[in-house]
Amino acid sequence: MDHNQFESVKREATKLERQLEEKVARYQQLAQKCNAQSSTTSNSWNQMEQGQTNGGSTEKEQAAALQHDIQRSMQALQDCITSRLDPAANTSHQMLVVKRYREILFDLTGDYQKAHQGWQRSQERMELFKGADGSKGGGEGQDPAMDNLLRERNHIQNSLNGANQTIEQAFAIRADLGAQRSGLGRAQAGIGSILTNIPGINGLVDAIRRKRSKDDKILAGVIASCIFFTLWYLFH
Template sequence: MSNYDQLHRQCRTLENLFDAKLTSYSQLVPALSRPQDVEANGSSERWRDLEVELEDLETKLQEINDQLGELAGKPELLSTSMLRAIQRHRELHRDSVREFRRTKGNVKNALDQANLLSGVRNDIDAYKSSAADSLLAERGRIDSSHRMTDDIIDQARETRSEFARQRTSLAGINARIGQVMTTMPGINNLIGMIKARRRRDAIIMGVVIGICIILLLSYMRS
């Protein structure tokens, strides 16, 4: 009797503790399916601790139920209410184990979903980062192209300004030459005389060369 009473009390205590732990364990399922909640409240560590505790309690309950089962094998030592209590402990243990297995599967599914969502989120973040880098690189190339265009435009403006300065300088030179020609009219006559002498010298030289050629040809024939 004393052995039954001790096992009965231990079994009730473990059953209540197992039920409380299992309730806390099952309440983590919604949080585990959301990666942000897992990181915020440390659910990833709590579910492992609770799972280990529940497995330990399950083992202890199994041992006590086995001991109660051995007592139930001696019905002459127990009353009908004791046998019913032992049967009830066995049924509660079986139901608790089945609920624990189901909740454990839900936790695994929630973790798989959280990992999937985390992977998708990481892929999205990586894509956004890559797209942002591409946009920044493209913007850099556009800015570089704009700077190059501005440099070319500045060079073209400088070249046009240089041409304008040279044109102004040449116009000034022509104006000064025109002024010199106007103030010194004898220069035109001098230039004309030089040109006339050059033409005359060229004519004389041509006549002399022609006569020499004719004389040379006549000498060779004779």
């Protein structure tokens, strides 16, 4: 029954993994496309924005929808692994399967974060191009205050991205420690059941200990008698 339950949850985790992998791949393609376009001139950005407006849904809307779906899928896979797959694992092979799914989730999370950083950098470049175009239209140079704000925002975002990666690693370590604790708990329970199924084992150990103590006392008495007889024989 436990094996069937584990296999059922495993199939669900595999389905969630494939969905998350597909969404992350789509988001990476979108981020790469926007990053390539943002590396060109501001005129390319203006043409891209005009095409987005004429075509209906913008790439920003697509990215926002994908971000929401990816985060929801990551949370669903995390809950499936932690709350259902890990408790159902009883054998060493099943525990290795749980570990593999944790590693898959960690890798997909890292891929998503890298793609998200690229997307944010492309958006920042777009804002810079917009500011440059506005400044040229007015016959003045680029606004230094806006430039400073964008640089400051970039530094803050990089710090947040680093903090998110550290938190993800901490969550992965915590999950592994939880799995190890569950394994130790199951091993302790197994030892307890073995001790329960062997009646009188504690009494047997005590009897062996008392027998050994009695033998030690007899041996000590014999040695003392021999020493006493030897001394008596030498001095008489």
